[in-house]
Amino acid sequence: MNTYARQPVAFVRGQGAWLWDEAGKKYLDALAGIAVNTLGHNHPRLTRALSEQISRLIHSSNLFQVPLQEQAADRVAAITGLDEVFFCNSGLEANEAAIKVARKYGHERGIAEPAIIVMENAFHGRSLATLSATGSRKVQAGFEPLVQGFVRVPLNDAEAVRQVAGHNRNVAAVFVEPIQGEGGINLARLEYLRELKEICDRNEWLFMSDEVQCGLGRTGQWFVYQHAGFLPDVVPLAKGLGSGVPVGACIVGGRARGVLKPGNHGSTFGGNPLAMTAVCTTIDTVRDEGLLASAARVGAAVRDGLAAALRGVDGVVEVRGRGLMIGIQLDRPCGELVRAALEAGLVINVTAESVIRLLPALILSDAEGRELIERLVPVVRAFLASPAQARAAAAGR
Ligand code: PLP
Numbered sequence: 279m280n281t282y283a284r285q286p287v288a289f290v291r292g293q294g295a296w297l298w299d300e301a302g303k304k305y306l307d308a309l310a311g312i313a314v315n316t317l318g319h320n321h322p323r324l325t326r327a328l329s330e331q332i333s334r335l336i337h338s339s340n341l342f343q344v345p346l347q348e349q350a351a352d353r354v355a356a357i358t359g360l361d362e363v364f365f366c367n368s369g370l371e372a373n374e375a376a377i378k379v380a381r382k383y384g385h386e387r388g389i390a391e392p393a394i395i396v397m398e399n400a401f402h403g404r405s406l407a408t409l410s411a412t413g414s415r416k417v418q419a420g421f422e423p424l425v426q427g428f429v430r431v432p433l434n435d436a437e438a439v440r441q442v443a444g445h446n447r448n449v450a451a452v453f454v455e456p457i458q459g460e461g462g463i464n465l466a467r468l469e470y471l472r473e474l475k476e477i478c479d480r481n482e483w484l485f486m487s488d489e490v491q492c493g494l495g496r497t498g499q500w501f502v503y504q505h506a507g508f509l510p511d512v513v514p515l516a517k518g519l520g521s522g523v524p525v526g527a528c529i530v531g532g533r534a535r536g537v538l539k540p541g542n543h544g545s546t547f548g549g550n551p552l553a554m555t556a557v558c559t560t561i562d563t564v565r566d567e568g569l570l571a572s573a574a575r576v577g578a579a580v581r582d583g584l585a586a587a588l589r590g591v592d593g594v595v596e597v598r599g600r601g602l603m604i605g606i607q608l609d610r611p612c613g614e615l616v617r618a619a620l621e622a623g624l625v626i627n628v629t630a631e632s633v634i635r636l637l638p639a640l641i642l643s644d645a646e647g648r649e650l651i652e653r654l655v656p657v658v659r660a661f662l663a664s665p666a667q668a669r670a671a672a673a674g675r
Contacts, residue, residue, distance in 0.1 A: 287620055292319025295639050295646050297625060307625045308650050310639040313459065313491050313603070316518040316560050316569075318639035324521055324559045331555040338551065340544065346554035353561045354519075357500045359509050360531030364538065365549030365557075368526045369490035370403025372514030375528035375543060376453065376486050377407050379512055381427070383484055383537050384450030391426075392450040394486075395442055397433045399630075401460035402453070402488055411453060413461070433458065433466055436473040443481050451484035451512070452477070456502035459491035459637075462630030463598055463605025471506040478511075484534050486512040490526075494518035495564050495640050497601035498574025505600070518640075523556035569640040576647040577601035580636070583651040593662040602642065606634040606658065610670065615661050624653040634658070 289305075291298040295318050297305045310318070317324050331346075338344060351363040364375050377394065384392025394411065401417070402408040409417050410425035418424060429446060431438035433454075442449060452474055458464040478485040487510040493501045494515065503510050511534040516526035526548075530537065547553075564570065581604050585597040588606065595607040611631045619626045627635045638650065661667060 285616060285620060294318045294320070295642050303623065305620065305623050305625050306646065306649055306653060308636045308638045308654070309625045309627050310518075310637055311522060312627065313496060313517045313637040314522055315639050316494060316521040317563055318641040321521070321563065321641070323563050324556065327555050327559040328523065328552065331552055334551075336550065336552045337547070339546065340549065344549055344551060344554070346551045346558065347549040350549070350554040350557040350561075353558055354515070354527055354529055357561060358513050358529045358531075359504075360513060360529045361535050362530050364528045364530075364543060364545075365553070366516075366526040366528065366545045367524050367547050367553070368403075369514065369516035370405045370408045371545065371548075372490060372516050372526035372528045373402045373408045373411070373488060374405055375538075376488075376512045376514045377411065378543060379528070379530060379534050379537050380451035380453070380484055380486065382542065383534060384448070386537065387450065387482070389448050389450055391448055393427050393429050393446060393448040395439060395449055395452045395483075396428045396430050397454055397458075398430055399433065399458055399461035399464060400453075400455045400488070401458065402455070433464060434470045436470055436477065439474060439477055443477060449481065449483055451486050453486040453488065455488040455490075455492070456506075457492040457497070457600060457603055459603070459635070460629055462607070462633040463603060463635060465598060465600060466502075468506040471503065472508065475506075475508050475510070482533065484511040484532075486510060486514070488514050490514055490516045491637075492600075492603055494560075495570050495573055495601075496603050496637070498570055498577065500570065502600070519560065520553055520556035521560040523553050525553040525557055527557075564640060567641070572642075573601045573640045576642050576644055577604065579644065580604060580647045580650055583648065584655070587651060587655040588658065591659060591662060593667070594658070599636075602636070602638055602640060604636040605629075606636075608632045608634070608658075608662070610667070612661065615657060618657045618661060619654065622653050622657050624650070624657070626654065 289297045398413040400413045402411040407425045456466045511532040513529045588594045629635045
């Protein structure tokens with residue numbers, strides 16, 4: 279189906295933070311498959327572990343014991359601080375599981391029609407339930423009727439949540455993306471997250487943190503809620519969890535522990551030995567190579583470097599982010615920058631129309647961070663200074 283607007287480039291090989299196209303041209307990858315390739319491309323430890331597992335066993339099904347699934351679950355429980363793990367294959371599936379947990383939790387508390395508080399501009403996926411939870415009309419349009427049971431509030435507005443708590447007895451959970459990725463690298467304030475958690479505790483709601491894009495070490499901690507200093511009840515993960523091998527997980531603890539029981543949920547592919555090898559190796563390698571500290575250090579240097587290089591440039595509104603999750607907000611639509619960056623040997627993304635999004639692999643070195651700035655800044659400057667942009671800016675004034 280014609281569901282993607284693709285760039286006219288095909289990558290055929292990768293090494294570390296670098297990609298090569300069919301013609302042999304080399305690119306610095308500042309996107310990592312949209313926050314997927316945690317360890318970069320062709321990481322020797324991951325490649326070896328996957329190759330060995332492929333020749334041993336790829337899949338056996340959840341009708342039998344899967345020791346590697348238990349090993350992966352132990353690791354995921356350890357880094358999240360939570361207790362129970364359900365493995366699936368993608369972010370939307372992890373979020374579907376989270377939504378089911380919230381509904382079942384609500385029913386167990388005697389709520390006939392449980393509701394979940396969700397945020398404006400959030401992105402949770404493209405299945406019917408997750409697109410209904412998503413705060414974007416563009417994602418929802420054409421797929422009505424939406425799944426019911428979501429109450430939407432603005433991000434970073436704890437008072438709006440308190441008001442819902444005051445009049446809606448059906449709420450069972452709050453679902454928040456603590457750094458909105460697709461929505462434009464919008465950061466939930468840490469103080470706001472702590473307030474939200476307090477409201478959840480007071481009302482016995484579940485706190486559900488969608489860390490599909492921002493989690494797994496990208497921000498310098500394994501998860502954003504760890505910056506805020508508390509444990510959520512439900513954490514959906516995917517993207518970076520398998521460093522490129524499709525895998526998702528919904529992890530629960532606290533009030534959500536034990537909510538789903540045998541027969542309540544399942545997935546044919548979920549938790550197969552190949553994907554679990556990717557999970558174990560990704561987590562072990564992030565830990566052994568000190569990639570959390572590296573993501574924090576290189577990310578801060580890239581953000582500061584970009585902010586300094588773009589300060590005062592007409593059209594640049596803000597450089598924001600945490601660790602290696604960085605957005606450059608411009609004052610105008612800038613989708614064409616992706617093509618210009620490719621020409622300059624750099625892979626980036628533009629989201630929410632006017633935000634340049636950078637999500638490089640966690641193995642990005644200090645030198646590659648500087649290279650990223652050196653390649654990106656002239657492209658942004660040239661775009662903003664181009665005659666067409668100058669005309670558009672003048673017309674808008
Ligand atoms: N949640 C968040 C925060 C995401 O960024 C995404 C994908 O971009 C999803 C969920 C959906 O993940 P998937 O595309 O693997 O279904």
